[in-house]
Amino acid sequence: MHDVLIIGGGNAALCAALMAREAGASVLLLEASARAWRGGNSTHTRNLRCMHDAPQDVLLESYPEEEYWQDLLKVTGGQTNEHLARLVIRESSTCRGWMRRHGVRFQPPLSGALHVARTNAFFMGGGKALVNAYYRSAVALGVDIRYESPVDRIELAADGRFAAAYVGDERIAAKACVLAAGGFESNLDWLRAAWGQNERGEWPADNFLIRGTRFNQGVLLRHLLDEHGAERIGEPTQAHMVAIDARAPLYDGGICTRIDCVSLGIVVNQRAERFYDEGEDFWPKRYAIWGRLVALQPGQTAWSVIDAKAAGRFMPPVFAGIRADSLPELARRLELDEAVFMRTLTDYNRACVPGTFDHTRLDDCHTQGLTPAKTHWALPIDTPPFHAYPVRPGITFTYLGLLTDDTAAVRLGGTPSANLFVAGEMMAGNVLGKGYTAGVGMSIGTAFGRIAGVNAARAARNEEAAHGLEPENLD
Numbered sequence: 485m486h487d488v489l490i491i492g493g494g495n496a497a498l499c500a501a502l503m504a505r506e507a508g509a510s511v512l513l514l515e516a517s518a519r520a521w522r523g524g525n526s527t528h529t530r531n532l533r534c535m536h537d538a539p540q541d542v543l544l545e546s547y548p549e550e551e552y553w554q555d556l557l558k559v560t561g562g563q564t565n566e567h568l569a570r571l572v573i574r575e576s577s578t579c580r581g582w583m584r585r586h587g588v589r590f591q592p593p594l595s596g597a598l599h600v601a602r603t604n605a606f607f608m609g610g611g612k613a614l615v616n617a618y619y620r621s622a623v624a625l626g627v628d629i630r631y632e633s634p635v636d637r638i639e640l641a642a643d644g645r646f647a648a649a650y651v652g653d654e655r656i657a658a659k660a661c662v663l664a665a666g667g668f669e670s671n672l673d674w675l676r677a678a679w680g681q682n683e684r685g686e687w688p689a690d691n692f693l694i695r696g697t698r699f700n701q702g703v704l705l706r707h708l709l710d711e712h713g714a715e716r717i718g719e720p721t722q723a724h725m726v727a728i729d730a731r732a733p734l735y736d737g738g739i740c741t742r743i744d745c746v747s748l749g750i751v752v753n754q755r756a757e758r759f760y761d762e763g764e765d766f767w768p769k770r771y772a773i774w775g776r777l778v779a780l781q782p783g784q785t786a787w788s789v790i791d792a793k794a795a796g797r798f799m800p801p802v803f804a805g806i807r808a809d810s811l812p813e814l815a816r817r818l819e820l821d822e823a824v825f826m827r828t829l830t831d832y833n834r835a836c837v838p839g840t841f842d843h844t845r846l847d848d849c850h851t852q853g854l855t856p857a858k859t860h861w862a863l864p865i866d867t868p869p870f871h872a873y874p875v876r877p878g879i880t881f882t883y884l885g886l887l888t889d890d891t892a893a894v895r896l897g898g899t900p901s902a903n904l905f906v907a908g909e910m911m912a913g914n915v916l917g918k919g920y921t922a923g924v925g926m927s928i929g930t931a932f933g934r935i936a937g938v939n940a941a942r943a944a945r946n947e948e949a950a951h952g953l954e955p956e957n958l959d
């Protein structure tokens with residue numbers, strides 16, 4: 485029997501596995517996917533949001549705890565646990581040395597990224613390289629890894645202690661366990677039920693695309709909530725959702741399908757009408773609300789429209805924009821009502837107040853007398869060629885999860901389990917009730933993965949002591 489069983493194979497699971505192993509525990513990691521697809525959503529990531537009080541290798545200036553906390557407070561609208569959030573923030577300032585020791589390398593952001601050189605440390609080679617480095621390190625340290633091992637259910641003792649996990653009929657016992665199997669974002673039926681039917685009779689979730697892995701089906705999340713009465717946190721429709729290219733695949737489109745030109749133009753829905761302030765704030769602070777905004781539009785589809793002036797000012801997505809040399813031609817190519825489209829564009833262009841365009845600050849280019857207003861970076865869309873990108877809601881990860889505290893223990897009927905812990909997306913809702921700020925997903929997974937790993941190793945030792953067993957594999 486292993487000391488610690490880790491369920492999941494992404495960043496949170498790997499951080500937990502490495503920490504438990506470093507604490508002397510024998511560790512078995514079960515990843516649902518085949519080896520080629522290992523690593524879940526973590527393979528798609530690029531960066532980690534890091535607190536720092538002075539410039540550090542790839543991080544410019546400083547990003548103090550209070551500023552990080554205020555950013556989080558703002559985007560979540562207060563739906564966060566301050567104690568756990570500050571724990572994540574402080575951990576983000578100290579974890580990178582440990583990450584480097586396990587082979588993760590950092591680099592400054594490329595120009596055109598989300599203006600995050602001060603706040604976010606980028607992984608060299610992206611999340612795929614990070615995950616591969618962690619797997620290499622785990623294997624070198626003697627962590628046992630099994631692929632194609634989706635856990636269906638777990639067995640708990642009457643006092644809420646973890647006893648075993650099941651992969652089909654196979655029972656896998658361990659002295660402690662860390663759940664790090666992601667959210668339920670890949671489960672189309674669950675998303676459909678959570679979002680329900682809207683006033684137009686549509687099932688909005690039918691038009692969602694999943695930006696990451698297909699393996700985060702939420703099987704264990706549902707099992708823990710429904711079968712074991714685990715305490716929950718978060719709402720099922722709250723999630724990180726961005727506007728992505730409507731032509732992206734259903735799963736694993738990743739970062740290159742995101743449409744980043746929203747703040748440089750306007751966005752119209754199927755009725756060819758605008759519906760939100762495209763220039764409300766800097767894109768890194770707003771990109772994660774656009775998935776939800778598009779989800780509320782008819783057909784859950786919209787078009788981000790720009791003119792030639794926007795070219796070169798944003799990271800181009802993988803699919804080319806739909807091009808036209810005139811606005812009426814663009815309307816026809818998008819199969820939108822040409823008269824309404826032209827009215828929307830004309831009204832917008834007329835409402836733009838001349839100013840000094842500067843995409844690096846909240847500039848004075850705004851509209852006047854237009855609803856909804858565009859409050860910054862409002863330049864007339866008048867210079868051919870014109871481009872439009874069709875967008876749909878791209879769901880990154882869901883926030884409904886397991887309630888926990890600073891020990892990462894799963895809570896069952898008001899009591900923390902002695903040997904069952906949770907990390908990553910399965911508990912991110914404790915910190916993120918809604919909204920998002922770039923890089924905090926990996927901060928949460930890294931902080932809680934590391935805590936869960938250490939506490940699981942300790943719990944395994946306690947189990948041995950309680951049962952009078954000789955500790956095995958301890959340093």
Ligand SMILES: Cc1cc2nc3c(=O)[nH]c(=O)nc-3n(C[C@H](O)[C@H](O)[C@H](O)COP(=O)(O)OP(=O)(O)OC[C@H]3O[C@@H](n4cnc5c(N)ncnc54)[C@H](O)[C@@H]3O)c2cc1C
Binds near residue numbers: 493494495699700702
């Ligand atoms: C396109 C994209 C870009 C992103 N970019 C960033 C970024 O730059 N910075 C950032 O901070 N965050 C980013 N995120 C969010 C980030 O990916 C997550 O917050 C983070 O990776 C979550 O880590 P995790 O370990 O909890 O989940 P995952 O990495 O998804 O790992 C979950 C693992 O559990 C496995 N699993 C699922 N069910 C089972 C089961 N029943 N049994 C066994 N295994 C199971 C899966 O196969 C997977 O390996 C991005 C996400 C996406 C999709």
